[in-house]
Amino acid sequence: MAGVQETKIHVLSSGAEIQQAVCDRVVQIAAxxxxxxxxxxxxxxxxxxTKYLSxxxxxxxxxxxxxxxxxxxxxxxxxxxxKESTYSVYKRDLFNHVFLLPEKTITINPCLATVxxxxxxxxxxxxxxxxKDAVPSFDLLLLGMGDDGHTCSLFPSHPLLKEKxxxxxxxxxxxxxxxxxxxxxxxxxxxxxxxxxxxxGEGKAKAVxxxxxxxxxxxxxxGMVKPTGGELHWYLDTGxxxxxxxx
Ligand SMILES: O=C(O)[C@H](O)[C@@H](O)[C@H](O)[C@H](O)COP(=O)(O)O
Numbered sequence: 025m026a027g028v029q030e031t032k033i034h035v036l037s038s039g040a041e042i043q044q045a046v047c048d049r050v051v052q053i054a055a056x057x058x059x060x061x062x063x064x065x066x067x068x069x070x071x072x073x074t075k076y077l078s079x080x081x082x083x084x085x086x087x088x089x090x091x092x093x094x095x096x097x098x099x100x101x102x103x104x105x106x107k108e109s110t111y112s113v114y115k116r117d118l119f120n121h122v123f124l125l126p127e128k129t130i131t132i133n134p135c136l137a138t139v140x141x142x143x144x145x146x147x148x149x150x151x152x153x154x155x156k157d158a159v160p161s162f163d164l165l166l167l168g169m170g171d172d173g174h175t176c177s178l179f180p181s182h183p184l185l186k187e188k189x190x191x192x193x194x195x196x197x198x199x200x201x202x203x204x205x206x207x208x209x210x211x212x213x214x215x216x217x218x219x220x221x222x223x224x225g226e227g228k229a230k231a232v233x234x235x236x237x238x239x240x241x242x243x244x245x246x247g248m249v250k251p252t253g254g255e256l257h258w259y260l261d262t263g264x265x266x267x268x269x270x271x
Contacts (some may be wrong), residue, residue, distance in 0.1 A: 031256045033266040039076070039224055042259050046222055047080030049257070050164065050192055051087055053218055056165045058091045059248070065098040065153070067208065069111035069163040070175060073222055077166065088124040095130045097109070097165055097213075098176040099146075101139040101194070101204035108202050132206055140206040143194035144203065146206055150191060157212050159191060161254075164218040170200060173231035173244030177207035180244055185210065196227035210248055217254045221246060226263035234265035 036042045050066070057064040068077065081087065100108045104115075111131045119129060130149050136142045154160035167175045177198055178184055184193050187209045196204045213219060223232055235247035236258065242248050251258060265271055 029251075029253075031250075031258065033236070033258045033260065033265070033268070033271060034264060035179045035271050036261050036268045037262055039261065042222060042224060042230045042261060043080040046076055046166075046220060046259050047084070049220070050077075050081070051084060051127045051167070052076060052085065053164050054092065058088050063091055064088075065093040065095065065160075065163045067216075068110070068114060069097045069166055070100070070113065071168040071170075072224065073166055073168045074113045074117065076111065079240065082118050082121045083112055084187050087122070090125050090128075092124055093128045093130065094119075094124060095150065095162065096132065097167060098178075098182055098205055098207035099132045100202045101132070101134060101142055101206060102202055103183050104131075110123060115148055138196040139196055139206060143190070143206040147190070147192045147228060157216045162212070162216045164220065165208070165213060165216045165248065167213070167219060167221050167246075169223045169228060169231060169246040170233070171227045172199070173235055173246045174200065175246045175249060176213070177205040178210065178245040178248075181247075185245060185248065187202040187211075210245075213249045214251050215254075216251050218257050219251050219254060220247070221256075223258070223264045224261040224267055228260075228264040228265040232258070232264050234258060237267075237269060 054064040072244045102108050132142050133145050169175050187193050191212045194206050198205050235244050
């Protein structure tokens with residue numbers, strides 16, 4: 025496919041090495057984007073990524089935080105006070121410790137009546153930053169992957185995998201609790217300038233293999249993420265990379 029660049033796979037020997045490698049590259053991309061266009065837009069995911077990014081970015085002195093726009097690749101539709109809120113984890117472990125501007129931290133509105141409304145509201149918030157783009161092109165999206173191959177809140181065999189129009193969708197049947205979530209859709213993921221997957225542990229080895237070396241077309245959500253003109257990097261530990269023939 026024109027424009028699809030080669031996937032770059034990085035196999036590290038520990039979580040600490042993954043954290044260092046990912047955060048070093050995040051900082052490099054941020055600095056390059058800020059130099060080029062005066063801003064850096066990044067989408068964050070929940071789960072173990074919250075620890076890698078919070079621990080790996082919080083104390084760095086080479087980050088121009090006020091130039092960052094932070095979005096969420098997905099978010100649980102729960103109050104920010106709920107421990108399940110991805111925003112609340114980042115706020116406690118990272119945002120409270122750095123000079124990120126609140127007005128450039130683009131969160132969902134968990135006080136809306138329904139998750140559908142929250143998805144629509146989040147769409148509007150993204151479009152205020154990207155008013156000219158039918159599909160926004162984020163500078164970097166940081167994704168995790170579940171053992172089942174889900175990413176963001178896009179789950180195997182879920183109808184949302186077929187969503188081609190919306191840039192943000194909602195679901196109330198997430199197999200991974202909590203059930204109500206919003207998520208960026210595949211058109212947005214595949215329009216990013218850079219996409220990183222971060223996956224560690226043997227439990228992910230089969231999903232990594234099925235995503236990166238599928239027999240035929242990929243059927244797992246993580247395997248469907250192939251940015252058309254952007255760079256795709258997978259950061260794995262040896263356990264998660266165990267099933268790969270090419271490393
Ligand atoms: O909010 C979420 O639940 C995440 O965005 C989700 O997509 C996560 O990235 C994967 O479930 C992997 O989570 P782990 O890295 O913790 O396994």
